[in-house]
Amino acid sequence: MMIRTSTAVGGAARIAEKLGAAILGGTYKPHDLVPGEIELCRRFGASRTVVREAFKLLAAKGLIASRKRAGTYVRAREEWHMLDADVLAWRLRDxxxxxxxxxxxxxxxxxxxxxxxxxxxxxxxxxxxxxxxxxxxxxxxxxxxxxxxxxxxxxxxxxxxxxxxxxxxxxxxxxxxxxxxxxxxxxxxxxxxxxxxxxxxxxxxxxxxxxxxxxxxxxxxxxxxxxxxxxxxxxxxxxxxxxxxxxxxxxx
Amino acid sequence: MMIRTSTAVGGAARIAEKLGAAILGGTYKPHDLVPGEIELCRRFGASRTVVREAFKLLAAKGLIASRKRAGTYVRAREEWHMLDADVLAWRLRDxxxxxxxxxxxxxxxxxxxxxxxxxxxxxxxxxxxxxxxxxxxxxxxxxxxxxxxxxxxxxxxxxxxxxxxxxxxxxxxxxxxxxxxxxxxxxxxxxxxxxxxxxxxxxxxxxxxxxxxxxxxxxxxxxxxxxxxxxxxxxxxxxxxxxxxxxxxxxx
DNA sequence: CGCGACTATATGTCAGACATAATAACGTTC
DNA sequence: GAACGTTATTATGTCTGACATATAGTCGCG
The missing domain is CATH 1.20.120.530 (GntR ligand-binding domain-like)
Structure with a gap:
């Protein structure tokens, strides 16, 4: 069965889940910067590799993009892939x-x-x-x-x-x-x-x-x-x- | 060193583009394994980091998933996010x-x-x-x-x-x-x-x-x-x- | 023949380094 | 003092090599 309350499960997926929900929930708004990779490493206790992989998961759904030096930001709402099952779920769940x-x-x-x-x-x-x-x-x-x-x-x-x-x-x-x-x-x-x-x-x-x-x-x-x-x-x-x-x- | 045979542009995105098109084009069929990370590093002249980030881009669109030891495989066709703009484009372009x-x-x-x-x-x-x-x-x-x-x-x-x-x-x-x-x-x-x-x-x-x-x-x-x-x-x-x-x- | 232990392998994670580009800060010139 | 070119800073982008982990496949035992 496995209850897995919050621990252990997938690294990148877990972080993407949290971040995605935060974006859809309005914690980070379009054109805002999300916390930097290093900061997120600290918060989630993960390596930069994993955080970056999580970023890619969200980038593929149109939620975020990165520019050098400027950081990673939330894309405009129109760019979000609203028909994506995960995006929809994050919207509905929040x-x-x-x-x-x-x-x-x-x-x-x-x-x-x-x-x-x-x-x-x-x-x-x-x-x-x-x-x-x-x-x-x-x-x-x-x-x-x-x-x-x-x-x-x-x-x-x-x-x-x-x-x-x-x-x-x-x-x-x-x-x-x-x-x-x-x-x-x-x-x-x-x-x-x-x-x-x-x-x-x-x-x-x-x-x-x-x-x-x-x-x-x-x-x-x-x-x-x-x-x-x-x-x-x-x-x-x-x-x-x-x-x-x-x-x-x-x-x- | 890296000779960058082709045109330098985008790392993970470039690889995801090629791989995505190959999957949609039928080169790799559902339940097939895609080439291992190391092999793809060789083919694209990139590091494992980048190849893995490309994998995450495709995983977010439901195209692939990985299991330890077994490798990374193409998911069943029903799992693909057909409404995703990139997936659609790959289908139409091939x-x-x-x-x-x-x-x-x-x-x-x-x-x-x-x-x-x-x-x-x-x-x-x-x-x-x-x-x-x-x-x-x-x-x-x-x-x-x-x-x-x-x-x-x-x-x-x-x-x-x-x-x-x-x-x-x-x-x-x-x-x-x-x-x-x-x-x-x-x-x-x-x-x-x-x-x-x-x-x-x-x-x-x-x-x-x-x-x-x-x-x-x-x-x-x-x-x-x-x-x-x-x-x-x-x-x-x-x-x-x-x-x-x-x-x-x-x-x- | 079935089953448990072992091994090999591909993905998963990590830490540290350097590359790159864009911004911010600085200083020079007119 | 304002405009402009230069340098420093910073966060992402990439690379490397190492170790962790789970499991398919193999081997050997009962």
């Missing part, structure tokens, strides 16, 4: 979450996923359809528990993206995954099993099965509508509650 | 381009951009509208040359994404930019100025200006339709011609 981001994600999903469902209805093969069906079956089985529901739910949505047979659409899976991770987080601290959403998922599956592109589009839209209402209802209460739990939400 | 990817990109644009135009029509502010107008004006001025047209064209589409006031939609800018880079490449080696597409862009702008969401959606759809037909017409000839120019396309 204590003072941004409710607007949650809505932005929902709106983006409302654009992408219905279209994806329609494309899947047209392009599905026996194999890709089977993957969707498997995910759906697992969802039905886990419908009583929000926690157990999460995994097949993500799998369901990703399976649809894969069934589009479009590499770019498939790539949105990472986005959906990050988004659903948060929504689940919201849902779990709210009463009520996810059972009601099962038939809505079922409708999407059914439309894809009979190659009904328009129907799949509509069904996915309806599903996301329900999710959006759920989220909207819970964002306020989540906001109230975050004050006392800072960011202690354990990743299950 | 000599044996994938025509399917070009179509996938077009289809994805057809999903995202009309929706973005509609959102922009609703959410635009004087400032964001002005940015779109400026880009359009520059397009009109450059309508006679495909090369000059490219920059304001990209700016136009990105300005619309920004005007949505949705961080996730805005992030698609990198995607559009990479896609347009290729389409321009195709267009330039084909006769005819981009002038005909100007009024189509103008219609989008006009709809956004009068806050007509549905109209903006339709206009953007029409614009992309034309682009799609253009691309479709030119992919075949591009394919034929790539044999003799391998990958000598100079970046303008």
């Amino acid at each position: 204590g003072e979450a941004e409710p607007k981001l949650v809505f932005d994600l929902m709106h983006a999903r409302a654009v992408i996923e219905p279209a994806a469902a329609a494309m899947a209805a047209r392009a599905r093969t026996p194999a890709t359809l089977a993957a969707i069906e498997r995910a759906f079956a697992d969802m039905e089985r886990a419908a009583h528990s929000a926690v157990l529901f999460a995994e097949p739910d993500v799998r369901f949505h990703k399976a649809i993206l894969t069934a589009t047979d479009n590499d770019v659409m498939t790539a949105f899976g990472a986005l959906i995954e990050a988004a659903l991770g948060i929504f689940v987080d919201v849902a779990t601290r709210h009463p009520g099993a996810p059972a009601p959403s099962v038939p809505l998922h079922g409708a999407v599956l059914e439309a894809i099965r009979r190659r009904d592109a328009e129907g799949a589009h509509r069904a996915m839209m309806a599903l996301l509508d329900r999710t959006a209402r759920n989220v909207e209802r819970n964002v306020a209460s989540g906001k109230r509650r975050k004050a006392r739990q800072t960011s202690a939400s354990a990743r299950v | 000599g044996e381009a994938e025509p399917k990817l070009v179509f996938d990109l077009m289809h994805a644009r057809a999903v995202i951009e009309p929706a973005a135009a509609a959102m922009a029509a609703r959410a635009r502010t004087p400032a964001t509208l002005a940015a779109i107008e400026r880009a359009f004006a520059d397009m009109e001025r450059a309508a006679h040359s495909a090369v000059l047209f490219a920059e304001p064209d990209v700016r136009f589409h990105k300005a619309i994404l920004t005007a949505t006031d949705n961080d996730v939609m805005t992030a698609f800018g990198a995607l559009i930019e990479a896609a347009l880079g290729i389409f321009v490449d195709v267009a330039t080696r084909h006769p005819g100025a981009p002038a005909p597409s100007v009024p189509l862009h103008g219609a989008v702008l006009e709809a956004i200006r009068r806050r007509d969401a549905e109209g903006a959606h339709r206009a953007m759809m029409a614009l992309l339709d034309r682009t799609a037909r253009n691309v479709e017409r030119n992919v075949a000839s591009g394919k034929r011609r790539k044999a003799r120019q391998t990958s000598a396309s100079a970046r303008v």
Whole structure:
């Protein structure tokens, strides 16, 4: 199992994690300099090699860049790779979450996923359809528990993206995954099993099965509508509650 | 000592560039090991430090991972961050381009951009509208040359994404930019100025200006339709011609 | 034939040195 | 005193050689 509270795990990755979260959290703002390599060596108890490798991890995501003599600075916000799963996770995790981001994600999903469902209805093969069906079956089985529901739910949505047979659409899976991770987080601290959403998922599956592109589009839209209402209802209460739990939400 | 055979520029970035292109180009396939650090030091005439930093750049994009003793290997294709601008560029650039990817990109644009135009029509502010107008004006001025047209064209589409006031939609800018880079490449080696597409862009702008969401959606759809037909017409000839120019396309 | 101990190997980390470029400080000239 | 060229400083960039660590592969034992 391994609990690894904070120690031991990867050198560069650990530092990048902390620094990335700090940047996304606003500790270091665009055009600010991050602490110098030597200073970070001291703080993290690591060698310059490792700190520099951490820098490269963040540089690859568009977060920082370095100039000789001047130091390493945070790049302009527009340069950040916002669709990168890690960047998204850092944004969503930081204590003072941004409710607007949650809505932005929902709106983006409302654009992408219905279209994806329609494309899947047209392009599905026996194999890709089977993957969707498997995910759906697992969802039905886990419908009583929000926690157990999460995994097949993500799998369901990703399976649809894969069934589009479009590499770019498939790539949105990472986005959906990050988004659903948060929504689940919201849902779990709210009463009520996810059972009601099962038939809505079922409708999407059914439309894809009979190659009904328009129907799949509509069904996915309806599903996301329900999710959006759920989220909207819970964002306020989540906001109230975050004050006392800072960011202690354990990743299950 | 170091003889620096090639052109001196960038250390880690240069190596990451080559390796990334090689992975996306299929030289190293998923689950394959890439050459060891020492071997790459030899090949690139660099120190292990630099090679390792290059590895981190690629690791951050999901392309590779390392295990002790076993070496550094290419991760499964599903793990690659396909929406990353560099990854996309590497895919598009490699000599044996994938025509399917070009179509996938077009289809994805057809999903995202009309929706973005509609959102922009609703959410635009004087400032964001002005940015779109400026880009359009520059397009009109450059309508006679495909090369000059490219920059304001990209700016136009990105300005619309920004005007949505949705961080996730805005992030698609990198995607559009990479896609347009290729389409321009195709267009330039084909006769005819981009002038005909100007009024189509103008219609989008006009709809956004009068806050007509549905109209903006339709206009953007029409614009992309034309682009799609253009691309479709030119992919075949591009394919034929790539044999003799391998990958000598100079970046303008 | 299965299993534990050992070894070789590639990555992971470290410390110290020098190279490089851009800024800041200085001093000279008009 | 202001403009300009020179030097010093500083943080990143690169190189080197060494040691740490985990594990795939090998060997030998039961």
